[in-house]
Amino acid sequence: MVKNAVECRDVVVVRGDREVLHGITFGLRTGSVTGLLGPSGCGKTTLIRAIAGLQAKVTGDVQVLGSPAGTPGLRGRIGYVTQEPSVYGDLTVTENLRFFAAVLGVGAADVDRVIDAVDLRSHADARVDRLSGGQRSRASLAAALLGSPELLVLDEPTVGLDPVLRRDLWDLFHRLADDGATLLVSSHVMDEASRCDRLLLLRDGDLLADDTPDALLDAAGAVDIEQAFLTLIERKARTR
Numbered sequence: 001m002v003k004n005a006v007e008c009r010d011v012v013v014v015r016g017d018r019e020v021l022h023g024i025t026f027g028l029r030t031g032s033v034t035g036l037l038g039p040s041g042c043g044k045t046t047l048i049r050a051i052a053g054l055q056a057k058v059t060g061d062v063q064v065l066g067s068p069a070g071t072p073g074l075r076g077r078i079g080y081v082t083q084e085p086s087v088y089g090d091l092t093v094t095e096n097l098r099f100f101a102a103v104l105g106v107g108a109a110d111v112d113r114v115i116d117a118v119d120l121r122s123h124a125d126a127r128v129d130r131l132s133g134g135q136r137s138r139a140s141l142a143a144a145l146l147g148s149p150e151l152l153v154l155d156e157p158t159v160g161l162d163p164v165l166r167r168d169l170w171d172l173f174h175r176l177a178d179d180g181a182t183l184l185v186s187s188h189v190m191d192e193a194s195r196c197d198r199l200l201l202l203r204d205g206d207l208l209a210d211d212t213p214d215a216l217l218d219a220a221g222a223v224d225i226e227q228a229f230l231t232l233i234e235r236k237a238r239t240r
Ligand SMILES: Nc1ncnc2c1ncn2[C@@H]1O[C@H](COP(=O)(O)OP(=O)(O)OP(=O)(O)O)[C@@H](O)[C@H]1O
Pocket: 015, 016, 017, 020, 038, 039, 040, 041, 042, 043, 044, 045, 046, 047, 188
């Protein structure tokens, strides 16, 4: 088994005529939940897309499950949830999942498993365009869970969810990691940080920190991750 599910080395990404990631290096340990945190526009989606193999103009090295990102054989081994719902509005939750299961060549039994995993059983027969925003994003997450991918890259999966659902989803992420999956979960909500095994703090395309939540708090002498983030920014500004 590869020890790190993802290895990024000196990753630079240009979008339009701007460099938006400036040389990012980190690894994601197999079987862990890593939070990718940082303010809007700092490059979280871009980094996730680079790992999913969907981002143009990437230089440096992005290794995913032992192969370069974007290698065709990786497709069925990665679950990627974008910020936009990736399910069809005019189909029910179950119809969507049966369709994606067929595309992936995954058995129908998996459809029931993922519906229960995201707690959508009561809306399994509802059309997706009649679901709330949070229910729709859970339907997208369910689609990404089909086939039990080894790596899950989730772009802000908990936006718009109430605290109980957010807690349930984080519990699900940890259960998946306990079963061996590796998860990278982006968020701009700093209070989600404590739920992660490890954190990547991104700012303006640079990696400010790569550590456990506790180690980050200790290093910054902070009581919460938001304060730790601000302390790290101030320290970085002083060393410039
Ligand atoms: N299609 C694009 N063309 C050019 N620049 C882009 C494009 N998409 C994003 N960018 C720029 O790349 C930078 C990083 O964007 P990205 O979407 O990765 O940030 P983010 O941290 O995910 O933000 P958010 O939390 O708001 O989703 C931003 O400055 C953004 O303006």
